Amino acid sequence: MNLNEWQQEQQRLEIVKEKLKSTIVDLEPKIGQLKDQAADIRKRFWEEVTVNTSTDEDFEETFFTINQQSAMLSERERSHRRLVQQWGNMNRLLPSPYFGRVDFLEDGQGITEQVYIGVSSFADADGLSFLVYDWRTPIASLYYDYPPGTAAYETPGGRITGTMSLKRQYQIRGGHLQHMFDSSLTIGDELLQQVLGGGADAQMKSIVATIQKEQNAIIRNDKSKLLIVQGAAGSGKTSAALQRVAYLLYKHRERLTADQIVLFSPNPMFNSYVSTVLPELGEENMQQTTFQEYLEYWLGSTFRLEDPFDQIEYVLTGQQAQEYKARMHGIQYKASEAYLQALRGYSVWLEQEGMKFVSIRFQDRVLISDEQIKAKFYSYDASIRLTNRVTLVQKWLLQELARLERKEQEADWVQEELNYLDGEQYAEAFSMLHKDQGVFDFAEKYARIDEMLRNKRRPDEGDFDFAEREEELLSRMIVKEQFKPLRRNVKQFSFIDMLGLYSQLFSSEAAYREMTDEAEVPELWPEICVYTKDKLSRNELFYEDATPYLYLKELVEGTRTNTQVRHIFVDEGQDYSMFQYEFLKRLFPRARMTVLGDFSQAIFTQATNLHGTGSPLVRLFGEEDTSQFLLVRSYRSTREIVEFTKPLLPGGEAIVPFERSGRKPILAGLETSGRRVEQIAADIAALQAEGYTSIAVISKTAAGSTEAYEALAAGGVKELRLITKNTPTFEKGILVIPAYLAKGVEFDAVLIYDASLQSYHRENERKLFYTACTRAMHRLLLYSAGEWTPFIQAVDTSLYELL
């Protein structure tokens, strides 16, 4: 690149910066004014409105002026918000106004346009010529999709074709042009090299300057109802997901808001890891949650729920337990579509027989027995669907309660309670009654009509005994208060014995077949029945039972849906069962779904294979509405680490490392655990001296982490932090962490605490081991105080160094 070009670019940068600065200066007073105006309107809102409702016309007039005032207020507030956002965007642009440029000559046009691309758009004072284009504009996709030559991009009005004569990347920091590269490749590797060579952070970074073509296709896909992304470890799935959220928010800014997008994360710590990407891009964060959080919300008050981490701990360490094998079959079956089908079949069977109810009790008495409820339930026409019949029963119960409540007023305990009120309390109740005049009047009116209907009082009857009436009113209120929880419970369907209904499924094999109409019953069913019922009897729920339980609850009580949400993103999608996918689809009927995952990192027993024609996930929306993507390039780790981790997996050869070099992984075989601790302590110190600030010691389980933490702390390693499933945020430093919690995140250096045969040998530990190793960006060190795991033994010796 010649000096002249460099100078031209520098000059342009200065011009853009000046214009940005003057726009910011112009905007500031306008923002202040609008804010003041809005505050003023709010303050004087009622002064401008004369409330008069005496006649219909007055009422209309009042209604009209209120509407007018509030429209004005919201218009000012909207303008204010827009300007503040614009101001924020300009400030964000100032230190680095753009990162890319393409020169494009559209077919049929005479002038080549210079398209500069940055994190948001910036137009010149005329409002027509763009000094910077937002990376999400249609024309900006040229930058991501093509090398110089013929190129095209899609617009709402159709495809635009032409020729790209230049593609340039910039590194601008603090307003200074530091580097500039012209590229002939899709996106020059230089910038990506620099970005990836940097250190790991406690928070994920946006990748807008270096989005790769295959990632861009995911980010901009706006056609399919379901996007499935299968991508190797470190291939940028999470990154693509977050930029996709920003893209959708931009493209549909008139009708889509951040709270209509939900991201399901693998754990709360991951939430904090990704939470800064969108704000960095000038967008609000989408809603973030975990599936467990949802389960806790609906079931947490009824059960002690096992979470997926306890479940995986059991899978990894519970081999000695008697029911281990049965539980493994159980986990698999309860995650399957077959079980979902079985539950549907069960709900049909319940329409004929087998419903279970809970008696409604009051003060140790049965008010309405379960048998009565059951009889009522089956007295309705058999053609009425289960949930509708439940609603009818609910209505009937509320009526019954109203009747019983009236009857209860004459009960002795009410009289006693009345007597029990001493003078002061009585007076207080009395004055409260009168204070709440509205309630009192209403209650009076109600009582009067009630009595008339019951022929106790003639319509013309005037005077009545106030004292008596007040006493009656008081007793009514006492009973009402006591009946309140009963009514609330009925409204919350607690008259249905959900626990009993779910337990009932786990009876004999023959009964199960009959109730569910399912031909297939999993192996070891009797054992599955025993341990499941045992758990339920303690008001506890296994993780694999939680979603099915909730699903059955909805089949009986009616489906809860959220129609607000338009997009859901599921990260680490391989860890969700088909059962859970079906559930999510029902829960968010108006949402499109983006599922990102890696079947090679499927560490849970209920995993779902995402990709390929055989993927059960494709059936969720059908092939027509589904787009599948395969990401094979891995960006996180150095070539040496990727080459080492590839042979750990069957089919791993397909993974392509990004060309960034580093040291080969190091295998340190040590004679004793004590020596291992010494070696790790020395290695951590050396890594720190080399400038690495994010270092993770990864072990297989939580117990393993605690053991490693204690040994290393005793061995003199300072400022260690033990990460558990309850750790809320992700921070830089030296962490000790179980592999399953390190999912989705990354570190400068990873130290595998125990890579011995003893630790990793079963087939279901292969993916866990792979997941742990692929967290490393720059350095990977593995330790063993015994024989190496067979997964490493299969790796060519040229791919690692021995200590």
Ligand SMILES: Nc1ncnc2c1ncn2[C@@H]1O[C@H](COP(=O)(O)OP(=O)(O)OP(=O)(O)O)[C@@H](O)[C@H]1O
């Ligand atoms: N186009 C890109 N430009 C710059 N960095 C990228 C790009 N794509 C991915 N990366 C970087 O690669 C690393 C891995 O990305 P990310 O975490 O999104 O991958 P992933 O596929 O979700 O990984 P895993 O499955 O292992 O959790 C991150 O540091 C991310 O910033």
